[in-house]
Amino acid sequence: MGQVSVTFNNQEHHLACKDGGEERLKMLADYIDQRAASLVERMGPVGDLRLVLMTAIMIADELHDLNDGELPSNAEAEAEVKRMDVAMGKAILRIEEMARAIEA
Numbered sequence: 888m889g890q891v892s893v894t895f896n897n898q899e900h901h902l903a904c905k906d907g908g909e910e911r912l913k914m915l916a917d918y919i920d921q922r923a924a925s926l927v928e929r930m931g932p933v934g935d936l937r938l939v940l941m942t943a944i945m946i947a948d949e950l951h952d953l954n955d956g957e958l959p960s961n962a963e964a965e966a967e968v969k970r971m972d973v974a975m976g977k978a979i980l981r982i983e984e985m986a987r988a989i990e991a
Contacts, residue, residue, distance in 0.1 A: 888903050888904070888905070888906065889903065889904045889905060889906045889907065889908055889909045889912075890902070890903055890904075890909075891903075891904055891909050891912045891913055891916070893912070893913060893916035893917070893920070894916075894920055895916065895919065895920050895923065895935075895939075896920070896923055896924075896927070896935055896938055898935075902916075919942060919946070922942050922945055922946060923938050923939075923941075923942040926938065926941055926942060926945065
């Protein structure tokens with residue numbers, strides 16, 4: 888299991904992720920921290936919970952706009968995660984096959 892240190896609202900947090908997912912988690916956490924920082928710049932300091940909520944709403948609004956006024960349902964999101972897991976599994980198997988062929 889991977890471990891990542893991320894910063895949110897000038898506080899360090901340690902998060903776990905799947906092995907190999909560390910860079911993506913850092914990238915996503917940086918994006919969230921930047922969005923939160925833009926809120927703090929405009930509004931001044933607010934409590935962590937309120938800042939997280941406001942940041943989540945801001946990102947949900949962006950997602951809503953990107954999806955032509957629709958938010959994806961949980962079922963759609965879960966189906967997409969399953970499709971990505973299958974694709975990743977196939978890619979891993981192919982890479983392992985290629986590695987064995989190179990080693991032989």
